Amino acid sequence: MSEAEYHPLPVATESHKDSETEKYHAFVNLALGLAAITGIELVLVYLPFNTVFIFTVLLSLSLFKFIAVIAWFMHLIYDKLILTLAFGTGMAIATGTFIALGFLFSRGNVDMDAITGF
Amino acid sequence: MSHTETEIPTPETTHAHEPQVLKPERSRLGLMRPDHGKSVIIDWLTTVDHKKIGLMYGTIALFFLLVGGIEALIIRTQLAFPENDLISAQRYNQLFTMHGTTMIFLAIMPLNAAFFNFLVPLQIGARDVAFPRINSFSLWGFVAGAIVINFGWILQALEVMGLFQASGPTAGMNDFVPAMGWFGYAPITGINFTGAGTDFWIMGLQILGIASLSAAMNFVVTIVNMRAPGMKMMRMPVFTWMTLVVSLLIVFAFPAITIALGQLMFDRCFGTNFFVVAGGGQPILWQHLFWIFGHPEVYILVLPAMGIISEVLPTFSKKPLFGYSIVVFSGAVIGFLGFAVWSHHMFTTGLGKVATAAFSLLTMAIAVPTGVKIFNWVGTLWGGRVRFSAPMIFSLGFVWMFMMGGFSGIMHSSAPADAQQQDSYFVIAHFHYVAIGGIFLAVVAGIYFWLPKMIGKMWKGNLSTWVAIFSTVGLNVTFFPMHFLGLLGMPRRTHTYLEGFGWETYNLVCTIGAYILAFGIFLLVVDIIRCFRSGEPAGNDPWDARTLEWTTTSPPRVYNFAKTPIIPARDALWEHKYGPENRRITFEDDHGHGIHMPSQSWMPFIASFGFIPLGLGMSLMQAGIPYMGYFAIFGLVLIGMGVALWAIEGPGGYHLHPEEDAI
Amino acid sequence: MSDTATASHEDGHASLIIDNKKLLMWLFLGSDCMFFGTLISTHLIYRKLYPESFEPTALFSLELTSFSTFILLMSSFLMALAVSAMHKGELKSFRRNVIGVIFFGLIFLGCQVYEFAHFVHEGLTLSTNTFGSTFYMMTGTHGVHVAIGVFWLICMYFYSHTGKMDAHESAIDVEVAGLYWHFVDIVWIVIFTAVYLIEFI
Ligand code: HEM
Numbered sequence A: 001m002s003e004a005e006y007h008p009l010p011v012a013t014e015s016h017k018d019s020e021t022e023k024y025h026a027f028v029n030l031a032l033g034l035a036a037i038t039g040i041e042l043v044l045v046y047l048p049f050n051t052v053f054i055f056t057v058l059l060s061l062s063l064f065k066f067i068a069v070i071a072w073f074m075h076l077i078y079d080k081l082i083l084t085l086a087f088g089t090g091m092a093i094a095t096g097t098f099i100a101l102g103f104l105f106s107r108g109n110v111d112m113d114a115i116t117g118f
Numbered sequence B: 001m002s003h004t005e006t007e008i009p010t011p012e013t014t015h016a017h018e019p020q021v022l023k024p025e026r027s028r029l030g031l032m033r034p035d036h037g038k039s040v041i042i043d044w045l046t047t048v049d050h051k052k053i054g055l056m057y058g059t060i061a062l063f064f065l066l067v068g069g070i071e072a073l074i075i076r077t078q079l080a081f082p083e084n085d086l087i088s089a090q091r092y093n094q095l096f097t098m099h100g101t102t103m104i105f106l107a108i109m110p111l112n113a114a115f116f117n118f119l120v121p122l123q124i125g126a127r128d129v130a131f132p133r134i135n136s137f138s139l140w141g142f143v144a145g146a147i148v149i150n151f152g153w154i155l156q157a158l159e160v161m162g163l164f165q166a167s168g169p170t171a172g173m174n175d176f177v178p179a180m181g182w183f184g185y186a187p188i189t190g191i192n193f194t195g196a197g198t199d200f201w202i203m204g205l206q207i208l209g210i211a212s213l214s215a216a217m218n219f220v221v222t223i224v225n226m227r228a229p230g231m232k233m234m235r236m237p238v239f240t241w242m243t244l245v246v247s248l249l250i251v252f253a254f255p256a257i258t259i260a261l262g263q264l265m266f267d268r269c270f271g272t273n274f275f276v277v278a279g280g281g282q283p284i285l286w287q288h289l290f291w292i293f294g295h296p297e298v299y300i301l302v303l304p305a306m307g308i309i310s311e312v313l314p315t316f317s318k319k320p321l322f323g324y325s326i327v328v329f330s331g332a333v334i335g336f337l338g339f340a341v342w343s344h345h346m347f348t349t350g351l352g353k354v355a356t357a358a359f360s361l362l363t364m365a366i367a368v369p370t371g372v373k374i375f376n377w378v379g380t381l382w383g384g385r386v387r388f389s390a391p392m393i394f395s396l397g398f399v400w401m402f403m404m405g406g407f408s409g410i411m412h413s414s415a416p417a418d419a420q421q422q423d424s425y426f427v428i429a430h431f432h433y434v435a436i437g438g439i440f441l442a443v444v445a446g447i448y449f450w451l452p453k454m455i456g457k458m459w460k461g462n463l464s465t466w467v468a469i470f471s472t473v474g475l476n477v478t479f480f481p482m483h484f485l486g487l488l489g490m491p492r493r494t495h496t497y498l499e500g501f502g503w504e505t506y507n508l509v510c511t512i513g514a515y516i517l518a519f520g521i522f523l524l525v526v527d528i529i530r531c532f533r534s535g536e537p538a539g540n541d542p543w544d545a546r547t548l549e550w551t552t553t554s555p556p557r558v559y560n561f562a563k564t565p566i567i568p569a570r571d572a573l574w575e576h577k578y579g580p581e582n583r584r585i586t587f588e589d590d591h592g593h594g595i596h597m598p599s600q601s602w603m604p605f606i607a608s609f610g611f612i613p614l615g616l617g618m619s620l621m622q623a624g625i626p627y628m629g630y631f632a633i634f635g636l637v638l639i640g641m642g643v644a645l646w647a648i649e650g651p652g653g654y655h656l657h658p659e660e661d662a663i
Numbered sequence C: 001m002s003d004t005a006t007a008s009h010e011d012g013h014a015s016l017i018i019d020n021k022k023l024l025m026w027l028f029l030g031s032d033c034m035f036f037g038t039l040i041s042t043h044l045i046y047r048k049l050y051p052e053s054f055e056p057t058a059l060f061s062l063e064l065t066s067f068s069t070f071i072l073l074m075s076s077f078l079m080a081l082a083v084s085a086m087h088k089g090e091l092k093s094f095r096r097n098v099i100g101v102i103f104f105g106l107i108f109l110g111c112q113v114y115e116f117a118h119f120v121h122e123g124l125t126l127s128t129n130t131f132g133s134t135f136y137m138m139t140g141t142h143g144v145h146v147a148i149g150v151f152w153l154i155c156m157y158f159y160s161h162t163g164k165m166d167a168h169e170s171a172i173d174v175e176v177a178g179l180y181w182h183f184v185d186i187v188w189i190v191i192f193t194a195v196y197l198i199e200f201i
């Protein structure tokens, strides 16, 4: 983070402005990309491709969106490593836990006759 | 707790020597800030001082320790003889549920929080925590949660007197106190099976969770950001390290229970099907979500204890902690692995072969870093000049007793063995060895070690030895026989038993042990009161200790350090006292700035106070008391208002210009 | 330094690695991963257990959901611009962008209210079956997050008119609000794929 922020409101040094302008371009490109990806996803689910293929593509597209927003919009790549650690630990624990949890449930363990709700 | 409060010097008295007279200012809301007031009560209610907050946590937690202890004594008395009918089965359920919940959430966690609050800023050379007002919010949130959880006792008393009956969705169920075990397994928590007690439990735990989460985030930020210059991560005292690990565990483990409790609340209040079997809900999901939180929770309880021990042992062996970095590292590994073993509480539910094997192996793996720590503690003692002062006696007790609890833990990490032990008294023996033999002894060691720092008075006499003897003998007499009871097949949570199973003698011995232990705790309370009333001045460093907190006065002044210390080495004070010249603690020049103190505030108190109407309203609504929905909404409004005004009023602050400290 | 600066700045501690509030927010977001992880995995687990209990494709309107996803992504974009404007000290541009974010946030909430009303009308309620319970609770919690974010930003907007904005502190405050907003957005990215799109393949 540059020193410039510590100045009173209207003042900003040139170099700081430059880096903000650079970020601006990154943001615009990213926004366009994200919109395009959402469009692709929407079309993709209707296409008569192999399910596994579509599934994989959807997963990677949403992963890309996810990481891109974190990295650029949320400034994580411009920021200190400790923030990545703080968030990454939570993300990693959550992912690991819930993937494991998903595997622990299987239909074989359910007594369908006991359920009267539907 | 009133007597402790008045005993502690208020800021006014500590600042009597200061020339300037401080006047409260107006906040951005235009209201007077409650700074520099004359009223002691207002001062404590609005305080943002981590030391006062720590003392309040400690006092309230000790109170709940006694409450939980009395509940336990009633349980043990009921079990002393076969077919005893001192209390009904229903009352028995309430007692063991509230005993577990109280001890874990209202006694041990806040006792740990008391130490975090008091010690961490002092140990890292900070003026306060990163967010003093959030700290106050956490304290009062904890109090609100405690009140909500225990409120059922009042309704229950009214019901016994014939003054109250449920008429709402839980009509006909007269259990107004939680009665489904501290882990609240579904489906007994469902609306068809339990009364308003479950609602109190849900709302109370939810509030306690919010308080713990906010406290934990606060401490992570404090430890990462507020360290004095030179206090590198690997120079921090182990206790601070363990606080960091525990806080991260809270941050990442509590959301699971928050959601699970939310789902349960929706099941009860709004007819969802998360855990309702008839609607397709899976009770087993509750078990998973609970233990995803629950296993990290047991490490949340024990890691601070390990931190305390890692401070006490080096001090009283006059040696640095053996293998500092290994101790820190294994603490972190325990924390991380703690997320990967939750299903060892569910071996007997039939997880499938692969899952059972995996969780069994991971549970065995977690014993490795635990064992490493024990070796390091023993290594610290080895060749040291050991002094058997009170804190040391309890710490040695911890090492031994905790190890015994660890052994039975490893025994039920093996799934086939656990199939025999699960839900029997063997498990009770396991976790009471880690909880009482481990955490409780460590906390007592911590009290004996740090109370002179906290209140500035030194212990008198050697009552502590008797505390140690009675509590250690008591806990072993109580819990060792439970191993046999478990293996003889006595199930846990059974309110009475028949003659002829060979359980009678063991149970009677356990009950006698419980009274011995209780007498030990009684002596502890007596000793603490004696210390408060007639202790001699403690001086800055009564134990010839090693870490930064002992450089401050006892009790430390509001601003902790007159000037920010610069830390040259690990074990800063020890190096300062006995190390080479270049390891002296020096102080930063503040250029006449003075010390910036945060202002006190009513807002955190108001915001967390709102949890009481919210929690009680939601629960009493279930019991059918009219208008309780509005009462709950009123609570929500209060919380929202408190937070909003808190944001608007601004942190404020004032400057102090104390004279320089000398160490 | 103004009196609004946090104690940490006053103390000038050397180890101040990163702004306190920012670290707090990132920790909260890390914690929120577990929070939403629990909600989403509950939904997926029940979906996997009872695939035939409910057929959401008849109910879901992918067009509407894609539209709200798009709206939320664009609001994230504007939020990034608002944060960057604040760092440059351009109050006007900050206000313009924040108004945009608030507007988009309200549209998103509107879509969600419409969606819920439509679903309830079609007979899917909280207590219909596990699908109803998990779906409403998950998307509802997300909606509450969005609503809190909108409220927060509205407060910021009005605050920017009071003239009390302090260059450094307010830039951090806006950035922290922005982090929250973006997080709400990425949670939706996951929900959009894992809850909506998947049903259609
Ligand atoms: C060496 C380390 C440890 C191992 C391997 C271990 C293992 C286990 C296992 C496998 C169980 C499940 C037993 C059953 O229900 O059949 C269990 C229960 C329990 N453990 Fe540990 N444990 C260890 C340390 C601790 C510590 C440090 C604490 C807490 C302070 C603790 C607290 C508990 C509690 C409270 C329960 C019982 C929960 C309940 O059913 O109500 N354990 N432990």
Ligand SMILES: [Cu+2]
Residues within 6 Å of the ligand: B294, B295, B298, B341, B342, B344, B345
């Ligand atoms: Cu466990």
